[in-house]
Amino acid sequence: MARMSAEDRRESVVRAAVSEFARSGYHGTSTETIAKRVGVSQPYLFRLFTGKQAIFLAASERCLADAREVFLRAAEGLEGEEASLALGAAYRQLIVDDPDTLLMQMQMYAAVAAAEAAGDHAFGERLRLGWEGLWDEVHVLLGADQDETTSFWAYGMLINTLASMGFPAGHRVWSGFDLTAGACSAD
Template identity: 70%
Template sequence: MARMSAEERRESVIRAAMHEFARGGYHGTSTESIAKRVGVSQPYLFRLFPNKQAIFLAASERCLRDTRELFAGAVEGLHGEEAQQAIANAYTRLITEDPDKLQMQLQMYVAVAAAEAAGDREFGKVVRAGWMELWDTAHLPLGGDPRETTTFMAYGMLINVLAAMGFPFDHRVWEGFYPEARTTGRLEM
């Protein structure tokens, strides 16, 4: 079996970190658990990343990039209502099929809020920049209207909260988003 390059190992660490941070958050996840998941030593982990914060930010960037690429792929050639439905459906599939992506997003927001409360504005810089790229990816296909984009993203954040709280998709709380979900059991617009 061929040895992994440092870049391949780095990718393995980012994937493992996304899973571990999604489950335990920034403060509740040890670098030891990440190293163990990848099958490397902690000293090797710190040859790839200078510290835990760098690992968390790399996992955050990856999570936001994956979501942004999902949005971009979903809206290719679409605009307005069609783009909105395509993004909503693609995102709904993502958070139902890969719950780590949703949990990682929520953990990012918690970690940034905690850092901000402690006076650290630098920690959130990467997450804010990635979120703005996500916003921009949706903005033009949705019509370039800031109010439309705000409403769309606000609904997305509410969907994150409801899904994270574990409301089953046939629960009445989803009815305003997806009236058909109660009868089909699927969240598709």
């Protein structure tokens, strides 16, 4: 069996970190747990990443990149409301197919908020820039004005909240969404 390159091993650490951080959060996940999941030693893990924060940042950035890729594929060749419907449907499918993506996003928001509250403003800077880039790309994909893009993201964040809290699809809190049409907007 061929040895994994450092880049392949790094990728496996990022994927494992997404799963671990998604379930246990920044403070609840140990680097030992990530190392064990990947099958490497902690010293090797720290040759790939400078520390836990670097691993978390890489996992968060991967989560944003995965969402960006889903949005780009969904909107290919579409404009306006068609693009909006496709983006909403693709995102909802992503969180069904890969719930770690949603949970990692929620952990990312919580970790940045906690760091900010503790006075660590640098921790969230890269993640804010990444999220801002995602917002900008979706804005362009939608061909929307500021209000339409804000509305799209507002509904998306509500979907994140309801899904992460485990509200089933038939629950009354979903009643304002047209989930069958793929829209990320209210009726």
